[in-house]
Amino acid sequence: MRILLAFGRTYPARTALMLISLFLAGLAEGVGLTTLLPLLSVALGDETHSEFSLEVIAILQMFGLAPTVVTMITVMVLGMIVSSALVLLGNRQVGYTVAHVATDLRVALIRALLGSRWEYYLRQPTGALANSVATEAFRASTAYEHAANALALFIQAMVYVVIALFVSWQAAVLSLILGVFLLLALQRLVKTSRHAGKSQTRLMRELLAHLTDTLGSVKPLKAMAREDIADSLLRHRADELNHAMEREVMSREALRALQGPMLATLAAGGLYAGLVVLKLPLSSVMVLIFLVVRILSLLHKAQQRYQRVASQESAYWALQKAIETAQADAEPGGGKRAPSLQDAIVFERVSFSYGDRPILDALDLTIPVGAFTSLVGPSGAGKTTLLDLLCVLLAPQSGSIRVDGVPLEELDRQRWRRLIGYVPQETLLLHDSILANVTLGDPALTVADAERALRQAGAWEFVEKSPEGMQTVVGERGGKLSGGQRQRIVIARALAHRPRLLILDEATSALDPESEAAICQTLKQLTPAITVVAVSHRPALIEVADQVWRLQEGRLVRIKGPRETCRRFGERAPIGPEGGAPTA
Template sequence: MYKNIAPIFGAAWQAFSLFYNQYPIRFLLVFLIMLVSGVLEGVSFLSFVPVLDVLGGVAESGGSKISLTFLEYMSAVGLPASISAVLSVLVCLMIFRSLLLAVGTVFVQWTFADYVASLRVGLIESAMNAQWSAVRDQKTGEVVNAALTEVEAASATAQQMNQALVSLIQILVYMGAAIAISWQFTAASMVGAAIMMLLLSFLILMARAESIKKTSTTKEYASLIADWMQNQKALKVMGIGHAAIKLIVEATEKLSHSVKKLAVFQSSLVLGQEVLILFFLAGAILLVDSYLQIEVSELLVGIVLLQRLMSKFGAFQIAVNAIARQQAGFISVRQRLDDLQHLAEFSSVRKEAKPRVFLSSNIDFRNVSFSYAETLVLADVNLKINAGEMVALVGASGAGKSTLLDMVTGLVNPIEGEVRVDDIPLSSLDLVTWRGQIGYVPQDVVLMHDTIRENLTLGAVGLSDQDVFDALKLAGAYDFINERKEGLDLIVGERGQTLSGGQRQRLALARALIRKPRFLILDEATSALDQKTELEIAETLRSLTPGITILMTSHRPALSSLADRIVSMEKGAIIPSVPVT
């Protein structure tokens, strides 16, 4: 059993350690607040003993040792041994303890909110900075689920570990208070608590196993929803939405089943604790009545202390159970972060400055080969693109055109040969600076559910509305935007669904041009445009050279015909270039 419980605390401690390492001062403050609050709570309970003795008139005529000690301290500070004075001290202690606990609770919640935010930012940054192969293979739904749900679970794991530590502090305080009344009484309560935790530990192990299944099911569910929502138009048009609904219903029921089982385990744990605590309380009272001689005031307070002590053991066990339920999310987030950071495209520490280029001479593919798994995609490719030139790559699907584009941007690296920019190997360049000079227009345009302005600027500082309008004009998108009363504030809808395919592609072109790139890459960027618009954009692109170097793939003659060169590709190889006349 201990071997099964150990991983629970191992993962929880790892989560808590991450929190502590990030916020050491805050943690120490929280720990100090909780410690002082716990001590005040114990003293407050013990102060009920002199209250009862004073009310019974036995405080000064042989009351309990606790009462005599308490009244001696009051006398030392000049307070009378009256009921009003004793109650005043008690009320002040409890109010101060409550205020301290309230401040500590808010502080803890604020700190964990920052912890969640840092986890989310770290997760997204790691995903964005990972190698392209890792980014390409990620499921959108799983990333969203990790950033929203699993990060909350990771935070909850650390919070519950914190709660477990707080419960331990309170247990020690209550034990000290109980020992002040009777060590036999305290020993009996400790035995009862140990029995309770042992009897109910199987529920924690069952909750842990089910939480692991729930985390896996939630990942699958999030990916399923994301995939089907992205294809909802096709589902509607073909009238097969019922098939998607059926799969989603099955996945929902599977997830719901896990949630219900975890609820049963949680409720069973609370119920078991309450029943066992009642039995132990009854046994403790019988023990005192039969074998121990305790003042009535101490007995009454001792019973309450015993109940509180057992409850704190129960709170500790509930915290452990919550850790077991939530830790699967933390493990998943931690594993994802570790994997992404291991596959980071750039080292967080740059050992030496890398050269920067501004594409003033050429891009040179020298004997370049590349393969996906065991499939050869590029075979001994040699191609030179001069600065200011407009080059069109043509060829059947799978010829290697898009891979060549990925290679010149540094998304993939050749297994043989090298790519050189201005006669410097691309592998030795500062890729951040190099990519900052590139404008890219993909074939599959994905717009954000936001305004035209935000879709073009992508949050970049320093781009004005005039820059946006200039880019729209270059891309042939100004007129249809200008006709709408919303203008740049027009919301384009999810993935740009409120716009036509041609309008989306023109906005993607404007997004690439707004930063005034030195190197423009277009991957079938005009495939959704009508012939007239395509020709207009082709002429616009032609006018950008020689100020901009353009490399594009296209099956459309209007775009290819205006290129300086047409480079044909077949089965990963280059067919001799054809100069355009």
Template sequence: MLSIARIFFGTRDTRPFLVLACLLLAGMAEAIGLMTFLPALTQLAGTAETEPSALNAFVLNAIASTGLNPTIGVMLILIVTVIVIKSVLSFAALSYVGYAMANVAAGLRQQLLGDLMRAKWRYFTEQPAGRIANIVSNDATRAASAYLFAGQFIAVLLQVLVYIIVAYVISWKLAALGTLVGGLIALALNVLVVMTKRAGLKQTDRTSDIVTLLSDTLSNIKVLKASNRQGFFSHHFSARINRLKKSVRKQAIAKQGLRYGEEVFVVSAVAFGVYAAAIVFKTPIAELLVTGLIFVQVVLLIGKAQKRMQNAAEVESAYWAVHNMINDVQANVERDEGTKKPHLTKACLFERVSFAYAGKQVLVDADLAIPAGSITVIHGPSGSGKTTIADLIIGLYRPDSGRITIDGVPMDQVNLSWWRSQIGYVPQEPTLLHDTIRSNITLGDQSLSDEDVARALDQSGMTEFIDQLPEGTGTFVGERGSKLSGGQKQRIALARALVTRPKLLILDEVTSALDEPTEAEICDNIRRLTGDYTIFAITHRPAWTRIADRLYEIRAGKAVEG
């Protein structure tokens, strides 16, 4: 119950206390209507001339103190008025909760995605992409539902409190009995709420597993189909889906068990309560009707509150999964405390740089110079640390010892956001968006014009190919660029890197999967860029040695020139 209250009161950008105030006022209005119902019923029963009960007298005096004559007509109008007020306030409060539900889902997504964009690179290397996608898409929606159900639970809980207070005013014995009976029913059925909560937690975890596996499978679907190994993954999916199915079944059983189990208990409790009121406590008929109504309502509302709690428990795990990831990402936010903005007019230098990753020493006292306006090429065997050097230049990692400078400015003093805006990066395996060629080049940057795109395409050697397309740069490239050849994808990735006119162009094994003629064409394009750009290329292909101004081999953690 406390965790559900934390969801309602702890969700950002909502107004829980305003909702609470509306619900309290609605409860007070409902209490006035209920208490006014007793003297109205007494008059309708024709017993108005007898000695009124203490509550009856209190209500009649309260109405008279307002200057109104407590006739049956006045009291009925009062009852209708306060119930209308109660309904309007409850509608406003719960409508706001429902309205805020959409804001909660959007707010969680925006916060998580914003934090993800500022997270350290190391964090992404350790997180399955499918898990992040599942939390942003599925769990954020379920988290918003948890907020909605939590709000509804709080509303019903306040309504229960109002009815209990009114019941105690009318007859403390029957009120105590109703509270006790409702509490015992809730306690007896609480095992079903716990069952729902545990099944909801398993549903959250198992859905995340399925989405993660799906993401990995689709990323490798061509390999799987080419080698006819997709059947093994189908088996993995079936096993995970069956585990998810068991969780959903348990939730269904628990929800129906609570619904129909409550019916049995409530009917039994009402029969017992009526007998106790009429036979044991000898309650007058007017008070019996009002008290009986309240007794039944107390029992029913406690059951309703438990159902709302069960609904919230079903999706509560998704709410905390989203917040746990937000906290995890915030704990891994990249620090960007530098203020200096070098323009790479001289050189980028590595001075006795050492770096280890996952317990393995990658670089040891490495020295390296990347002069501005030239082509610097590094080569070496796989796993020797070539890509690590690029990551250190970008600032994705920090060296364990030694220092990296840009025009003499140490990297820890450089404003990383600004520095990265001066870099164009082309990875070994470029991943294109399922969008147009233009969108793949601009990446949503509205400041880039058609002229910028055309210039970048010309520099990457793609102009002739684009001119042959009926839709030009508006042509869709397919999933991950599946409609293009390997060389065409690499050239679009190169255009994407060049469109912002970077100071430094980093090329990571960009021709490793290409044939020699295509590689030679790309190398010639790169050579023509010399002077306008500082180029740092990672390769193991000999074609790059002929265009290099400076050549390094990465050997035993050191950069050996020559």
């Protein structure tokens, strides 16, 4: 029941209210039931009342109530009504907490992941994340529900034990011993469920991670008639998951099925012991049998709930671990200074490596504000890495990056990033309208902002012609649009919030030369209001650039850009040939 403690710490008020109402419910039921023995005693016409019956009758008389059958039935029914009302209150708390648990876990995981370092985020399979948000959060919340119910049933069983103690302590002790024996005998089935639950958690993560990857590459798989490979891999994992689920169902049903015969045997044994061995009056034996069977059945139900906890809780711990590891790898806090972007962004002897693999080697670069800077270089040279450093997604191992003389790490990171419009290599669109794809649901952006951005990106012509204009839905990953149209929408997205620094990573690779030339001219016109840094091999982006740098073997060589520009923007001595025709 570690999970209940964990939730108790997170939701102390709710948990306390739940426990108090469930305890009081058990107490109310117990008080109502105390009249059962004298009631039966009166109804069966016992000549001598048991000690317990006499005490109950004395208490009733103390409250001015005559110990008639009607009074005792009324007390019993009232006890049940109060108990049910309190159970409702307790269960309402459980229900509310369950809803909160799922939502809070989802939000905590998403926040932790979005706040984690870029390198950590890259290692997370998106399918596993989707699984955590959907299935694991749900299973974790049901684990809490079952744990709370198990506890409620256990409390109820203990109330009955206390009543049984008053009726006959021997019978109460006997039922407790039998109860513990029953629980221990069936503990193996709980263990099986726990193992099956753990396997389900692991397999579900793997399955969804694999499924997401496969769904992302359905087109080439279908085109090459290779979907059977994906199908068989998915089926293999699904079969394993099925097997784990079957094990869990089997142990759950076995536990449920064993309840009937075990309780019948114990009741028969109790009847025999009470009547023949202990020679108790029939009313006492009936009450005892009722109590023993009720205690055992409550304990058994508590165990069934506990079994469900055992099978579901692994999802909670897996989710909690995912949240904690993401939090442990959180982005270091940025600085407090407001970014200005008036003069230049300067890379000074910047070195970066992934593990022990060097990518950038004491690199120098000046990006003048208001200019159009292009970066070229062979695949894998580290161009995207350089852009990631600029967006503070990565941090250099040595050297410094300064914006108007202020080190990047001293700037307020969020404010710096808000100055950036970023167009990534992959044109990932949401399955939503063009408008939603441009604004990304940002309430600060208007339809007019989206239209302006679409015009700037050269997308307005085809958007206008689309049947529903900006409300046209682009399909899964933008599948209803051409590659070039998708790229233009992604460029519009980067321009919608009026960035001061536009970063383009192979942003025009899917465009035909004419469209590309047109967009490049538009992008060029954005300068000097916007500083543009573009990674590209395409002639058009190189032609419009004020300076072009080639990245090779971790160093930069300038291949275009007048010496005066460099001096004007305070750049150090150029490293390579300058002013020549683009050679990339």
